[in-house]
Amino acid sequence: PESFxxxxxxxxxxSLHPPQPxxxxxxxxxxxxxxxxxLASTHAAIFEAANAGRHSEAASMAAAWExxxxxxxxxxSDEAIHWLExxxxxxxxxxxxxxACELWLAVADARLGNGEPAEHPEVEGAVDRAHHQWQFxxxxxxxxxxxxxxxxxRGRVPGRRPGALEAVRxxxxxxxxxxxxx
Numbered sequence: 001p002e003s004f005x006x007x008x009x010x011x012x013x014x015s016l017h018p019p020q021p022x023x024x025x026x027x028x029x030x031x032x033x034x035x036x037x038x039l040a041s042t043h044a045a046i047f048e049a050a051n052a053g054r055h056s057e058a059a060s061m062a063a064a065w066e067x068x069x070x071x072x073x074x075x076x077s078d079e080a081i082h083w084l085e086x087x088x089x090x091x092x093x094x095x096x097x098x099x100a101c102e103l104w105l106a107v108a109d110a111r112l113g114n115g116e117p118a119e120h121p122e123v124e125g126a127v128d129r130a131h132h133q134w135q136f137x138x139x140x141x142x143x144x145x146x147x148x149x150x151x152x153x154r155g156r157v158p159g160r161r162p163g164a165l166e167a168v169r170x171x172x173x174x175x176x177x178x179x180x181x182x
Contacts, residue, residue: 046086047093055094062086081110088129097136098146104130105149108157118157127157131164140175147172 042065050058066083073079088103108126116123134150137143151172154165 043086046090050090050093055090058090059087059094062090076110076114081107081114084110085126088133092133097133098139098142101130101133101137101146101150104133105146105153108153112156123157124159127153128159128161128164131159131168134168135171140179144172144175147175 042061046058046061049055049061062083066080066087069077069079069083084103084107088100088107091097091100091103104126108123108130111120111123111126112118118124130150131154134143134146137146147168150168151165154168158165
């Protein structure tokens with residue numbers, strides 16, 4: 001019936017189109033729309049909740065997606081690592097640098113465990129983010145507990161900034177010294 005016909009005529013198969021000039025891309029066929037990132041709305045909802053201060057809600061949504069990735073793709077899959085990264089960023093937004101550091105350390109460990117080289121930008125980025133967040137951990141005991149893990153990873157992934165490993169070692173030594181009181 002007439003009502004079931006598409007509003008735009010069906011595109012001609014590519015083999016019947018005249019050749020297009022090589023300097024400009026061919027226009028899309030009528031009725032074509034780009035496929036949106038299926039997770040874009042999920043990410044938007046998660047980060048909207050986090051930025052609105054609904055940190056538990058955002059963390060719960062990300063954890064649910066991570067569990068699904070773990071179940072369907074496995075613990076070292078790109079999908080599972082992606083959700084670890086999301087959770088690390090959510091911890092940063094929530095003002096929990098210790099948790100963010102832990103999660104970025106887990107991301108780096110997973111990437112290295114998958115055979116990504118130490119100089120890969122995503123590995124370096126994960127270690128750099130862990131290091132950055134660790135610098136904001138105010139709880140001396142918690143920062144001290146994270147220090148050996150960070151030192152081990154910084155030894156394997158020195159990053160592009162000279163002296164990063166030494167900076168971690170110096171702070172770790174300071175954390176072991178008795179706290180000064182006034």
